[in-house]
Each structure stands twice: as structure tokens, then as C-alpha cells.
Amino acid sequence: MSKKIFDKLPDSKSSEQNTLQLDPKTEALIHAIRERSQEDPLIGAKLGAKEVFQLLLNGMKSEKGVHIESLLCALGALAGYSCQASLRAQALAKGLPETAAFQILDSKDGKRYFFGDPLNNALAGSQYSVWGLAGGAAQHAGAKQLPDLNEIFQHTSSVLGGDQFGIPRVPENHRASDTPISYLAIWPALFPTVKLFCPNPADWPILYGLAIQEAIEAGKSVIDPALALKIVMESAIPMSKVDLANP
Secondary structure, three states: OHHHHHOOOOOHHHHHHHOOOOOHHHHHHHHHHHHHOOOOOOHHHHHHHHHHHHHHHHHHOEOOEOOHHHHHHHHHHHHHHHHHHHHHHHHHHOOOOOOOOOEEEEOOOOOEEEEOHHHHHHHHOOOOOHHHHHHHHHHHOOOOOOOOHHHHHHHHHHOOOOOOOOOOOOOHHHOOOOOHHHHHHHHHHHHHHHHHHOOOHHHHHHHHHHHHHHHHHHHOOOOOHHHHHHHHHHHHHHHOOEOOOOO
């Protein structure tokens, strides 16, 4: 599924070039964002979220429409990884090692995983965290009971390096078309757009959290918002911890 999405997304290399040589319309938009950011610091994240949401909608659309569970899984995975990417970029900007914010664990599967309070805070530590934004949208959309966030964190740690790591625990008829780790293949294609709208790495998880809000609101008539939130967080938490250089 993620390979099919690539066909409809911007090429990552050409997108990188576009961040340097912008067409007049895009230049005007970015200039407007910079001007308005003094009044609304999150304007770039808000507009970028709509752009990313639309790109994914277009990329995932089939003759049957968009499979909402797959869209939620993809956005959750991207949002989770954006927390790690944000902390890496912030560390480099301060002249620190890229992985300075993390505790690094080597698992029995031979892969590295990243943990630590800064990562957890980006995931769930404030109203602008992935959990804060997604959970707020779920409640607004009518969710009566939110999933147990601590249990999801505990489960993620307990299955680290195993076959069940990164597999959302949802009913069979609500499974995504692909796994969260597969959807992370989309990250390089979307990243230039994210950076264009949000030069500050701290805003990257906010952008994805706002895109998740769009998805939960758009899908509330076909999927329980509480289940939508569970798909998001069961994708986001494990994907925040993976080593994308060796997935």
C-alpha cells in the first residue's frame, strides 16, 4: 500500500529542490505564514497539517475512496516518528550529538530503539503533544472513553523486538491495509513539505497532530473516534522509538 501512495506524493528529491527554488505562489504563501506567525505561532503547523492531510488523502485514494483506518495508521506512525525526528534536529541545532535526548536500547532482534522523557513528552506530555491534539479531537468528535495511554506505552515496551511490536491491537475489520513501519516509508516524501511550513523542528509533531485531528473529524461518521484514537496511538508510540536508518 505505501508503495502505491508514493506514486501520488511529491518526489522527495524534487521537493527538496523546491524548498530552495519556490514558485511565486508558494513564496507568497510562505511569506504570509512568516508574517502571521507573530500573531499565531502555530500558523505554519496549521496550514502544513492541511497540506499533509490532503497529500495523504490524494495518495491513499482508490476507486472505493480512502480507507480511514489506513489513513489513521499512517498519520499515527508519521506523528510518532516526527517526535523523534524533532528531538534529533533540535539536538543538532544546539551542537549536541543527534541522539543526545534519548536512552538507546539494543533489542534481541538486533535493532536500536529510542526511549526517554523528552520523547514521551512530545508524544503525550502537553496539550500540543500528539496525544493532546489527537485526544482532544476524539473527544470533540464524540468519543466517550479514551484508550488507556499508559497501557499502550507498557505494551510497546513489553513487545519490543518481537513480532507484535508496532502492530495496532484493533478488531480485524478495523485493521489498516499496511503496518505502521511500512507507512514510515512515506516520511522522506513528506518531510520537505513539513520543513517548508515548519522551519522550527519543535513544530513537526504539532503539524502531524493537527493532521490527525483532520482525519478523526473526517472519519467520525464511519469509525468510532475512540477507536480512531487507539489506532493513532498504537501506531505513534512504537514508531517514535524505531531507528529509521535500520527499520
